[in-house]
Amino acid sequence: MQISDLERVARQIRIRDLQAVFEAKAGHIGGEMSAIDIMTALYFKVLKVWPDQPKHPDRDRFVLSKGHTACALYVTLAKRGFLPEEEISTFLKPLSRLNGHPNCNKVPGVETNTGPLGHGLPVAVGMAKAAKLTGAAYHTYVMTGDGEMQEGSNWEAISSAAQFQLDNLTLIIDHNRFQQGAALTDTNNLAPFRSKLEAFGWDVSEINGNAMAEVVPALERRSTSGRPHCIVAHTNKGQGISFMQDKVDWHHKVPSEEQYKIAMAELTEAL
Amino acid sequence: MNAIDTKPKLHDCRDAFVAVLERLGAENSKVVAVCNDSVGSSKLGGFKAKWPERLVNVGIAEQNMVGVGAGLANGGLLPFVCGASCFLTGRSLEQVKADIAYSNANVKLVGISSGMAYGELGPTHHSIEDFAWTRVLPNLPVIAPCDSIETAAAVEWAAAYQGPVFLRLSRVGVPDLLPAGHKFELGKANLLRDGDAVTLIANGTLTHRMMKAADILASQGIEARVLNMATVRPIDVEAVVKAATETGAILTAEEHSVYGGLGSAIAEVVVAEAPAPMKILGVPGIFAPTGSAEFLLDEFGMAPAAVAEAAIALIARKKTRA
Incomplete structure (x- = not known):
């Protein structure tokens, strides 16, 4: 898939995500919009996966550690063929398997259950370590939020990934600069991330995480030095919808009817 | 012997x-x-x-x-x-x-x-x-x-x-209490000694203390059933109901708080399925003082003689009810 094709798919995913959050009257739309370009690049270009065999042992792993943006993952997985696209309309409905945080035992393509923050990276370290021990060729990707990096468990995992020389592991930090209640800078500002990850022995790339032409090569980059790779993806919370962009309110706000129309028009126009 | x-x-x-x-x-x-x-x-x-x-x-x-x-x-x-x-x-x-x-x-x-x-x-x-x-x-x-x-x-x-x-x-x-070649079955208690006066249930380091307590009770003419219940979840409902109905009283002991452990799991079954008097021995809801495990188990009333005494008191409650 060419970059322009990926950009088109990302916009389609944004539109479906917006509709799902609007209809469910809940979701985490800001952090979904910031992360959708990366998820699109992963599932439509980078990851070696077989939607009809979601547990294939040689599949690349992707762990969405910022599990509250599950809706974007569901839409992406559905579009890639892991589940029926029409099922997205059940998001958050009673007894739907598409709840607010992904469940690996119910939703094909989900690798581990996330939701509480700071869980995905340690599990991803285990996945990458397993590949080293068994000689498997799969690559492990994990995406965290930038606010999520405040969880101490991530730094335990970062340290061990370097110790284990996991050059088959890529951590993507969705650096949209906002967490639930405020800007990162006003809360517990771990940025800049590059120097911290480098100090732990990681290779670090910094990209515009909403620019597909930068996202794809960063995800495809392979370290051969025994160092795990961190992509600090500078993104915008609410990317693609002008009035949501970089507004902390849109962490989990639901658009009104009028806002929905404006947002849908903006995304459709871009298509 | x-x-x-x-x-x-x-x-x-x-x-x-x-x-x-x-x-x-x-x-x-x-x-x-x-x-x-x-x-x-x-x-x-x-x-x-x-x-x-x-x-x-x-x-x-x-x-x-x-x-x-x-x-x-x-x-x-x-x-x-x-x-x-x-x-x-x-x-x-x-x-x-x-x-x-x-x-x-x-x-x-x-x-x-x-x-x-x-x-x-x-x-x-x-x-x-x-x-x-x-x-x-x-x-x-x-x-x-x-x-x-x-x-x-x-x-x-x-x-x-x-x-x-x-x-x-x-x-x-x-x-060692179980026979060589023993096969583990999830959720199945092991009957180590049969009796009808009371059932003593434990696991881990407490089971052998229950066997000693049963010896003490036997020396006084009281036949206690002893169950080793390694599986705390899923609990062996059948064995617990049988113990409650056939012996009429259950004493549990564990190297754990009396809140939320083996005794609680058994009590959940007893209350719902076969009400009978119970005594739950363990750490009585406190941070334990300094001492070896063996010392502390004795300190908290789980020496075999103390268990036997507690069992006799429990059996008396059963008789009062009858």
């Missing part, structure tokens, strides 16, 4: 655990051990010497340890995640919940030195809350073997079982 009376050899159940682990490791290259700088206290030195690359030591980082275990299982390996039970369960409880139990990861959690094995080190190192914390989690069998034979059988069973398991082991020496 009961072997308990002849000063039997005491076994550290960790030895049985690692003996089976190393045999499984030789048979199956997917078996890996994960630990938190606990190679010595988990007795993983032999495993490490044989397969250094399959000993995944994450350092002093229990949350990461449990998450890494889940990831290793996702990658097709069979991880035994070993650490002092107080840290494995307490420090990483959310990882045990989300990454292991809720994700239904094929990870074997092995809590070492549980209960008050680290008695002298104080309440930070006592693991007398771990039954309560783990037995509320769906998908997660909770097992506390009573001797080295049951430990070996439970490790063997856990390796073959597809799904998460919490094995709660101790380092405190216990005599």
Whole structure:
């Protein structure tokens, strides 16, 4: 898939995500919009996966550690063929398997259950370590939020990934600069991330995480030095919808009817 | 003649655990051990010497340890995640919940030195809350073997079982009670001695104390039933109901708080299915003082003579009711 094709798919995913959050009257739309370009690049270009065999042992792993943006993952997985696209309309409905945080035992393509923050990276370290021990060729990707990096468990995992020389592991930090209640800078500002990850022995790339032409090569980059790779993806919370962009309110706000129309028009126009 | 009376050899159940682990490791290259700088206290030195690359030591980082275990299982390996039970369960409880139990990861959690094995080190190192914390989690069998034979059988069973398991082991020496060749069955209590006056139920380091208490009761003409109930979840409902209906009273003892552990699990069944008087022995809802595990168990009324006395008082309650 060419970059322009990926950009088109990302916009389609944004539109479906917006509709799902609007209809469910809940979701985490800001952090979904910031992360959708990366998820699109992963599932439509980078990851070696077989939607009809979601547990294939040689599949690349992707762990969405910022599990509250599950809706974007569901839409992406559905579009890639892991589940029926029409099922997205059940998001958050009673007894739907598409709840607010992904469940690996119910939703094909989900690798581990996330939701509480700071869980995905340690599990991803285990996945990458397993590949080293068994000689498997799969690559492990994990995406965290930038606010999520405040969880101490991530730094335990970062340290061990370097110790284990996991050059088959890529951590993507969705650096949209906002967490639930405020800007990162006003809360517990771990940025800049590059120097911290480098100090732990990681290779670090910094990209515009909403620019597909930068996202794809960063995800495809392979370290051969025994160092795990961190992509600090500078993104915008609410990317693609002008009035949501970089507004902390849109962490989990639901658009009104009028806002929905404006947002849908903006995304459709871009298509 | 009961072997308990002849000063039997005491076994550290960790030895049985690692003996089976190393045999499984030789048979199956997917078996890996994960630990938190606990190679010595988990007795993983032999495993490490044989397969250094399959000993995944994450350092002093229990949350990461449990998450890494889940990831290793996702990658097709069979991880035994070993650490002092107080840290494995307490420090990483959310990882045990989300990454292991809720994700239904094929990870074997092995809590070492549980209960008050680290008695002298104080309440930070006592693991007398771990039954309560783990037995509320769906998908997660909770097992506390009573001797080295049951430990070996439970490790063997856990390796073959597809799904998460919490094995709660101790380092405190216990005599062998179960017959050689014993096969572990999840959720099935073992009848160690039959009787109709009262049922004594325990697991882990307490089962052999129940056998001694039953000897004392027998010397006074009271025949107690003794059940070893290693599985705390799922609880053996059938054995509990039979004990309540056939003996009319149940005394439980555990190296755990009296709140939320084996006694509570049994009481949940008794209240709902077959109401009968009960006595739950354990740590009485306090942070325990300093002392060895054996000292503290005695201190909290779990010396065999004290258990026998408590059983007699319980039987009196049964008679009052009748």
